[in-house]
Amino acid sequence: MPRISPERREAKRAEIVTAARRCFARDGFHQTSMPDIAAEAGVSAGAPYRYFASKEEIILAITGDTFRLIFDPVRRLADGADAPTVADLVLACLEPIGGQSVTDAAGHDVSVDELLRCAVQTWSELLRNDDIHARANEGFDGVRASIAHALRRGQQADTVPAGLDPDQGARTVMGLLHGFLLQRVAFGLTDTSGLAASLRAVLGAAG
């Protein structure tokens, strides 16, 4: 006999995750204390432990969400493109990192700024957390495969140069995704649509 309904429980858990993301985006994983998260969520210091066994588990939930929310739109666009150009695929990568908010699985808005700041923290974290590293690699390889596959379709449709190795090309596109992501949160990149024009200028003739 649960004291609260599963829906209520899930909603509360989501509130804690949201509070944690806000804290992590502001102060980083390791400068944020569990009491900080509890206070941000408006609950007592012990409350988060009713939903997560440890701080590590909260971090894991956040990093998982981060990958999903950034990568899913990219994969959707890449998989849906029939005769894409290289520029099209780069633009697909810019899509989730150019806006102000995205919608999570539960239908709630998540700030892209917070999301990207957590993504950068995640890169640091995966360097010494094997669990996060494995999940990140899984996510990375999935998107990379989607992009490589799209490049192959582009080569068949003659919209992508035949001389391009699809796997190397996919790595290059992923490089731009990560690089522009970092520039947005750390190096004052505001105009992602302007980049589109530049890309077409360089790639115009070739793809």
Next chain:
Amino acid sequence: MPRISPERREAKRAEIVTAARRCFARDGFHQTSMPDIAAEAGVSAGAPYRYFASKEEIILAITGDTFRLIFDPVRRLADGADAPTVADLVLACLEPIGGQSVTDAAGHDVSVDELLRCAVQTWSELLRNDDIHARANEGFDGVRASIAHALRRGQQADTVPAGLDPDQGARTVMGLLHGFLLQRVAFGLTDTSGLAASLRAVLGAAG
């Protein structure tokens, strides 16, 4: 009357920095304790405080070195190119992140793996340390300006498409630098020379 000569003092300081970089690369800035650094350097727990006022100051020294060692070779190559193509400039960015070691100001070898792992940590750190953020922006803007200038020279020499905005183009090249850097330390990128071929395949016709 100093007890040790300035050279000795400088050498000892460098030993502590080297030990710190090894620790930071392995465990991260915040999972590394001051006693860890001291032990790695083979000195007592109090010794680092004879050379640095705080852990923060060591982190600052490391992040400064990191930017210098990665960016200086890129700027040197970009500034030295008379009629560069876009691919040339991307390759200049790949140069410092493709090797096994680089040489620091004092002539000592520094492991590129350690350097790049510290670089990724630095991105997290600059999100909430204004001092590091300011230095990072300074470094970023410097390289970006060098690349933009090289692109302009390329446009005059007709080796770079005239329709490319040099500032946007420089951001794109920087994006690849950061993106490939991350892939090397986190996502199993080993063959940077293969990327060169891909780049030329995509850019071949245009730049």
Next chain:
DNA sequence: TGTCAAGATGAATGCTCATTCACGGTGAGC
């Protein structure tokens, strides 16, 4: 070689923080 200012040591100090738990509340199902 003697002197002593500065370097090195490592135990001690005073924090912060993750996590726990004993103690009230409260809502779902009867």
Next chain:
DNA sequence: GCTCACCGTGAATGAGCATTCATCTTGACA
């Protein structure tokens, strides 16, 4: 409206850590 299994609370616990400092050691200079 009763019950109780679970929820929320917040003070307490214990570990870890940055930093300090009294004390010992050493090397540069005379």
